[in-house]
């Protein structure tokens with residue numbers, strides 16, 4: 069089937085020369101990006117191979133092949149429901165692949181023992197899409213949880229590190245330490261979630277839409293924090309975002325998820341110049357293109373207004 073690939077390149081903020089818009093057949097649109105060797109001097113940290121996952125009859129991931137390098141900031145873009153959260157749940161071993169593998173630092177996550185997974189997760193901070201705070205615990209207890217539960221640190225040290233983590237996400241510790249999540253605004257909850265993710269000084273951080281719902285100043289703060297953690301501590305970050313400015317500010321490489329595969333993986337320039345119609349539509353925000361085609365061509369229900 070031929071698909072319409074019309075986005076308006078004139079509205080594209082992230083490309084140089086205006087691209088020729090063309091029709092791409094479905095196989096070409098959905099083809100996975102070839103695996104490229106890591107850039108010189110970089111080491112592969114996470115190796116994802118032929119990863120597939122279905123929920124019932126719905127094939128969400130259909131063959132993910134990617135290498136993520138130590139110390140890089142790897143941004144994942146993709147339409148809503150494309151499987152981004154599902155993919156990073158595999159990277160944190162919260163989900164097991166139907167087939168294929170995720171190998172981190174030599175450890176095949178699907179074959180790891182529970183003890184190995186505990187050790188693996190200690191190295192990892194996770195910012196969940198919905199903040200995922202425990203409602204019955206205060207901010208101090210929520211953010212300090214990894215230190216009290218996993219590391220059994222003394223209370224005064226926990227408090228000092230929580231205050232410092234909150235400061236890094238521009239939250240007033242004195243005012244909120246003893247509040248429960250329900251008394252915080254959505255944006256504050258999000259930032260408390262980020263504070264909890266960084267408190268153990270992890271070497272890998274997974275961010276699932278860390279800046280959605282935050283004001284522009286805090287958005288910048290969170291982006292700068294990601295850059296600082298990378299530059300000062302060599303943290304590897306994997307960031308799902310819908311914020312293109314953020315993506316282009318922080319990414320070493322960007323990958324685009326579509327129909328269960330990474331259809332494009334590359335540095336900012338390669339992504340900016342890539343004529344792939346899905347990429348162009350994501351970057352322009354156009355409502356015309358492959359991402360919306362299925363909805364536009366779907367049959368309207370009987371009686372629906374035309």
Ligand SMILES: Nc1ncnc2c1ncn2[C@@H]1O[C@H](COP(=O)(O)OP(=O)(O)OP(=O)(O)O)[C@@H](O)[C@H]1O
Pocket residue numbers: 123128146147148149150151152153154155197
């Ligand atoms: N545990 C589950 N059981 C059944 N279906 C699921 C499950 N988790 C995810 N899905 C389905 O998998 C698809 C991808 O979901 P996922 O949350 O990974 O999307 P996403 O790319 O993160 O979207 P968004 O940008 O909206 O967060 C969706 O259609 C969702 O309904």
Ligand SMILES: [Mg+2]
Pocket residue numbers: 152153154197276
């Ligand atoms: Mg998601």
